[in-house]
Amino acid sequence: MLSYQHAYHAGNLADLHKHALLASMLAYMVQKPKPLSYMETHAGRALYDLSDPAAIRTGEAEAGINRALREGWLPPDHPLAAALAATRAQHGDAAYPGSPLIARHFLRPDDRMDLAELHPAEAEALAAVMVGAQVHRQDGLVMANALCPPVPRRGLLLVDPSYEVKSDYRAIPAFIRKIARKWNVGTIALWYPLLSDARHMAMADEVAGMGALRHEVRFPALRPGHNMVGSGMIVVNPPFGLEDEAARLTAILAAI
Numbered sequence: 001m002l003s004y005q006h007a008y009h010a011g012n013l014a015d016l017h018k019h020a021l022l023a024s025m026l027a028y029m030v031q032k033p034k035p036l037s038y039m040e041t042h043a044g045r046a047l048y049d050l051s052d053p054a055a056i057r058t059g060e061a062e063a064g065i066n067r068a069l070r071e072g073w074l075p076p077d078h079p080l081a082a083a084l085a086a087t088r089a090q091h092g093d094a095a096y097p098g099s100p101l102i103a104r105h106f107l108r109p110d111d112r113m114d115l116a117e118l119h120p121a122e123a124e125a126l127a128a129v130m131v132g133a134q135v136h137r138q139d140g141l142v143m144a145n146a147l148c149p150p151v152p153r154r155g156l157l158l159v160d161p162s163y164e165v166k167s168d169y170r171a172i173p174a175f176i177r178k179i180a181r182k183w184n185v186g187t188i189a190l191w192y193p194l195l196s197d198a199r200h201m202a203m204a205d206e207v208a209g210m211g212a213l214r215h216e217v218r219f220p221a222l223r224p225g226h227n228m229v230g231s232g233m234i235v236v237n238p239p240f241g242l243e244d245e246a247a248r249l250t251a252i253l254a255a256i
């Protein structure tokens, strides 16, 4: 039974890191007038309300996107700022876009979007927001295995597990290796938490060893004793310019 709900964490520092990199990759990839396939193994509900008691209680958005906006961490022309502004123009000032809605901001009518979400309520909310995308109420790794290599062949797969099932840490490297072999031109982005007990380390080392860009940022634990002390993203076949955005985020988050 899945219990993780991203509404408690939407807009936190990990989202900011992941979503800034994702938006930067997509903004670059859509510059070429060739269609793309965009896929997510763990999509979430796509649209979050930061005035919801769940978000306010944890204070994570306050320490993440709210602080980022107050302190100018995202320049006005940053791709994530553009996706956020478009979401707020449509859904109100407390709205925050999850990764599917960020992707939708950049994708064009000929691009394809396949989103997997296993939690029934999250999948229902996702389908309501992402009209026109293919929403798969199934295990995301099974979906990606079935779709890859996708048509169009250019594209990006975001793998963003909740790591509720501890076997995820063991399963992910073999999954990424298999997808990268079947789809050697695909950009594959894996998000993972940096944990004080280092449980993520073997997985991250193995995936990064596939010749990928690895970017990690550390930040203060969300609450005393909280195991998550940072955010990591590993990208196989990173688009041009991603290293610059990663360096920019390193500088900002090192100073908090």
Ligand SMILES: C[S@@+](CC[C@H](N)C(=O)[O-])C[C@H]1O[C@@H](n2cnc3c(N)ncnc32)[C@H](O)[C@@H]1O
Residues within 6 Å of the ligand: 002, 004, 005, 006, 018, 040, 041, 042, 043, 044, 045, 046, 097, 098, 099, 100, 116, 117, 118, 119, 122, 138, 139, 140, 141, 160, 161, 162
């Ligand atoms: C970290 S959240 C996704 C957040 C989203 N990618 C974003 O950045 O806005 C992980 C999601 O994966 C879902 N999930 C967990 N196990 C899954 C599985 N095996 N296949 C598909 N979805 C799963 C959870 O219900 C949760 O909504």
